[in-house]
Amino acid sequence: MDGSSTQAWLFAMTSGLASAIGGATLYLDPLLHSLGVSRGFNVLDSHTVLSALLASASGAMAYTSIS
Numbered sequence: 001m002d003g004s005s006t007q008a009w010l011f012a013m014t015s016g017l018a019s020a021i022g023g024a025t026l027y028l029d030p031l032l033h034s035l036g037v038s039r040g041f042n043v044l045d046s047h048t049v050l051s052a053l054l055a056s057a058s059g060a061m062a063y064t065s066i067s
Helices: 003-034 047-066
Strands: none
Touching (some): 003 047
């Protein structure tokens, strides 16, 4: 593999990992509630958390597409 091919795979894995972490955060909420964390906070109802997840995922994808 040459350098540009390795870099392309690295960027593809980075954007995939960022998307997986964002998706896993949504599924982590019910797990935390079952472990005893207060039910007063819900990830799916929090506009701040959802906006931050969307911004980080789109930022990672934009960075990898530009580089």
